[in-house]
Amino acid sequence: MKKILFVTSETHPLIKTGGLADVSGSLPKALVELGEDARIIMPNYQAIKTTEEIRYLSTIYVNNYAVNILETRLPGTGVIVWLVDAPEFFNVPGNPYHDKHGNPWANSAERFALFCRVTVEVAMNRSYLDWKPDIVHCNDWQSGLVPALLSLEYSRPATVFTIHNMAYQGIFPSATYLSLNLPGQLWNPYGIEYYGMLSFLKGGLVYSDRITTVSPTYAKEIQTAEFGYGLEGLLSHRKDFLSGIINGIDTDHWNPETDSNISQTYNHLTLTKKRLNKTALQEKLSLPVDDSIPVFGLISRLIEQKGIDLILECLPEMLTHRLQFVLLGNGNKGFEQRLHNFAESHPDKISVTIGYDETLAHMIEAGADIFLMPSRFEPCGLNQIYSQRYGTIPIVRKTGGLADTVVDAVPETLDNKTATGLVFNEASPAALMEAIKRSLILYTHPKTWKQLQTTGMKRDYSWSTSAQQYMTLYSHL
Incomplete structure (x- = not known):
């Protein structure tokens, strides 16, 4: 049994702003179910919501701050969660990255540097918890200083660093480096210095023993200028230590057989019942109720990364076809x-x-x-996986996790029954529109359509598959 300290800035259901929270709430749980001793460490934000008891464990002194370590459980599981309690930094209204007015925290670097320092004390068993991990698994820039600081320790645990999105790097002015009082030997171009600035993300990429990201294709893409955000050279240099593991999904929460949010449950053997959910959707959204009209769905942040501009370009032509389009999301006000x-x-x-x-x-x-x-880029993506599980055919661009989880419906894959959706290459309205037209043609062939649905619904996207891959990675360290 390995001891794993899972370091994250957010965990569902305690607090969530995005996909990192879903991973943090699911992967440690899956690891514990497979027999590992995985524990989560995260900041004790004011906005945390839990039904579980929170108890005090110890107080440690880090960089002139007295910090409490509190313990709770991940709700509904036995997974231990350690909360880093530094009230002057975390006991304030807002979310992990923005204040209550929606502005980024002015002291983000200080907040997460303190969190990283406390994590190092816990990892080195200097925080009176009587527990030393074999592996410290860090996630995204907020925990990037942990591998860097651990690199200076004697007989330290092994480190893994997971990139959930290269677009967020935690870059601060060089003055911040001085004010944080960080060890001098980390400040150089081969360390956490990035063109004269401080990069938290670079700390994770340079100093961790293994780097992972959330899909095999994204692991290749981030080694190119288009997706690497200036760190592609470093990632190429470390490619032998970089791998991609697809995120799992919460198969209890997203399960058409047991979903209490939908009007009719169903599975791949009772697919005809799915149409009752279409009727319920059309009724709820005041669209004409007609089972024969194909309904296109989209749930997304309305930003360029997600290709919303491509859809807006396609809508006039889409409207000339017999279809309905339903969208749920928010983001760019212009969109x-x-x-x-x-x-x-x-x-x-x-x-x-x-x-x-x-x-x-x-x-x-x-x-x-x-x-x-x-999407223009998508490290992993979850909705294309939910869609397959619900017998809803995804149309995706060939990038990141989308490329790894959807098998394009072409003659060969339709023949050998591996196709699960439609894939297009170029991020252009014309390429997207062609895929939409292909889907409309396939929709008029009920037997082929049902085969696509069934293949997608039978695929295993549970966390236990992904957790097994992480365990293999840990055992190589």
């Missing part, structure tokens, strides 16, 4: 307004809901026929 305008002028074909609604998200996955995900 929101343009989508609203389309919905207002075509209320019988388009429904746009700005915001996030968990129940509606499940209703769209179950009620749509086709799911659009034309």
Whole structure:
């Protein structure tokens, strides 16, 4: 049994802003179920919500701050969570990265540097917890200083660093490096210095024993200028220590057989029942109720990364076809307004809901026929996996985790029954529109369509598969 300290800035259901929280809430749980001793460490934010008891363990002194270590459990599991309690940094209204007005924290570097230092004390068994991990598994830039600081320790645990999105790097002015009072030997171009600035992410990439990211294709992409954000050279240099492991999904929460958010549960053997969810979706969104009209769904942040501009370019041509389009998401105000305008002028074909609604998200996955995900880049992506599980055919661009999880419907894959969706290459409206037209043709062949649905629904995207791959990685350290 290995002892694993899982270092993260957010964990679902305690606090969540994005996909990192889903991974942090699922992977340690899956590792514990496979017999490992995995524990989570994260900051004790004011906004944390839990039904579990929180108890005090110890106080340590780090960089002139007295910091408490508190212990709780991941709700509904036996997984131990250690909360780094530094009230002047974390007991304030807002989320992990932004204050209550939505502005990035002015002291982000100080907050996460302190969190990293405390994590190192815990990892070196200097925090009176009587537990020393074999492996410290860090995630994203907020924990990037942990491998860097551990590199200076004698008989330290092994380190793994997972990149969830290269676009976020934790870069600060060089003055911040001085004010943080970090060890001098880390400050050089082969360390945490990045063109005269301090890069938290670089600390994780340079000093960890192994680097992982959330899909095999993204692991290759980040070694190129297009996706590497200036660190592609370093990642290419470390390619022998870099690998991609696809995220799992929460198969209890996203399960059409037991989903309490949808009006009719079903599985791959009772697929005809899926159409009742389509009717419920059309009724809820005031669209004409007609089972024969293909419904396209989209749940996304409305930003360029997600290819929303490509969809806006395609909408005029989409509207000439017999289809309906339902969208749930928020983001860029300009995109929101343009989508609203389309919905207002075509209320019988388009429904746009700005915001996030968990129940509606499940209703769209179950009620749509086709799911659009034309991302410019996507480290892993989850909705294309949810869609397959719900028998909703994804249309995705060939990038990152989308390329690794969706098998394009071409004659060969349709013949050998491995196809699960439609894949296009170029991030252009023309390429997306061609994939949409291909889906409309396939939709008119019920037998082929049902085969696509069934293949996707039978695939195993559980966390236990991904956790097994992490365990193999840990055993090589």
